[in-house]
Amino acid sequence: MDDEKLKYDTILTHAGRDPSRHLGAVNTPVYRASTILFPTLAALEAKEGTKLRYGRRGTPTTHALEDAVCALEKADRALLAPSGVSAISTILMSFAEPGAHILMTDSAYGPARKFCEFTLRKFGVETTYYDPTVGAGIEALIRPETKLIWMESPGSQTFEVQDVPAIAEVARRHGIVTAIDNTWSGGYFCQPLTQGVDISIQAGTKYISGHSDLLLGTIACRAEQYDRLRETYLRFGVCVGADDAFLALRGLRTMAVRMAHHHQSGLEVANWLLQQEEVCRVMHPGLPGDPGHTLWRQQFTGASGLFGFVLRPADRPALGRMFDGLSLFGMGSSWGGFESLLVPSNPSVYRSATTWAPGGQTVRIHVGLEDPADLIAELRAAFDRLRE
Numbered sequence: 001m002d003d004e005k006l007k008y009d010t011i012l013t014h015a016g017r018d019p020s021r022h023l024g025a026v027n028t029p030v031y032r033a034s035t036i037l038f039p040t041l042a043a044l045e046a047k048e049g050t051k052l053r054y055g056r057r058g059t060p061t062t063h064a065l066e067d068a069v070c071a072l073e074k075a076d077r078a079l080l081a082p083s084g085v086s087a088i089s090t091i092l093m094s095f096a097e098p099g100a101h102i103l104m105t106d107s108a109y110g111p112a113r114k115f116c117e118f119t120l121r122k123f124g125v126e127t128t129y130y131d132p133t134v135g136a137g138i139e140a141l142i143r144p145e146t147k148l149i150w151m152e153s154p155g156s157q158t159f160e161v162q163d164v165p166a167i168a169e170v171a172r173r174h175g176i177v178t179a180i181d182n183t184w185s186g187g188y189f190c191q192p193l194t195q196g197v198d199i200s201i202q203a204g205t206k207y208i209s210g211h212s213d214l215l216l217g218t219i220a221c222r223a224e225q226y227d228r229l230r231e232t233y234l235r236f237g238v239c240v241g242a243d244d245a246f247l248a249l250r251g252l253r254t255m256a257v258r259m260a261h262h263h264q265s266g267l268e269v270a271n272w273l274l275q276q277e278e279v280c281r282v283m284h285p286g287l288p289g290d291p292g293h294t295l296w297r298q299q300f301t302g303a304s305g306l307f308g309f310v311l312r313p314a315d316r317p318a319l320g321r322m323f324d325g326l327s328l329f330g331m332g333s334s335w336g337g338f339e340s341l342l343v344p345s346n347p348s349v350y351r352s353a354t355t356w357a358p359g360g361q362t363v364r365i366h367v368g369l370e371d372p373a374d375l376i377a378e379l380r381a382a383f384d385r386l387r388e
């Protein structure tokens, strides 16, 4: 396959697949393996140099997914972790040493912050949180001991778009490694490594899986970062089972059509919400009025189905009526599956470099693959109950 000439969607359909090596099977089968046997003493002695040597170090199924993740993120190398959080902590740990300093966006996914506050702090690593909209101004926060700049764009819960190329450029000039949580775009709408970032992680749990039945983390990186990450990865025994890798590959094959639908329906619902009197703000970078819209247009080719909005002040019983009567929208953690979700969120509690005081209840919405007309009808009924 001459990848150079093919369009991105075509590459995603074929990457990490070689039926000729699997008796013609279209999908790489599930290789459940811990022990790998070597036929001769000479082969056993040479195993250090072989790709297949022990299940924890990968099987044909996980290797296929690594190859597909490289294609998705336009990366040199990829590593797989059992969850998004595991991918995050593997990277953060790779840059930890006594006295080291990390810069992390204030809009980062909560558990990424917690890893810095609870785990890295114990080893003498200090983290400074920065305003997600800092852009090239990040330079003023850099110290001689700064080892890593962590980004997430758009931010968890609040959806600020970061000036990723500007931050990556400053970091490069100072010899600092950059990492980004790219879960929102699924990797499909944004490939941060093409914008100067060194490491891109995802909760593959979300859009790569696409079906709410799998936990997975992906780490995509430049060749220069691979050995350092791989070292931490091996020491912690991070690995992914073949069944989960198989499901992730299966999800990835339909990513192009799913993401196009999330983009379209998400914007339709966001535009509708913008016109509702119960809603005082919609945080969706695809809306022309959103503060991050220009940056989003420069850095992304589309929007996923996840965004936020803020309700006008309402009391707890009214919110209870609104949320309890939902049937298409589910209430629960995670997102990126085929189903729609609606959950209240409270970003105010963990912010430290910026404040989040939007003047009403913040809500996170995931627009799934249902017909958006049905979703809008359900939201209209929910707002009716809110007003009762």
Ligand SMILES: *Cc1c(COP(=O)(O)O)cnc(C)c1O
Binding pocket: 082, 083, 084, 085, 086, 109, 156, 181, 183, 184, 202, 203, 204, 205, 215, 216, 217, 334
């Ligand atoms: C869900 C999520 C994660 C963590 O993924 P898990 O697989 O649940 O560990 C990481 N980052 C972001 C932005 C997420 O939304």
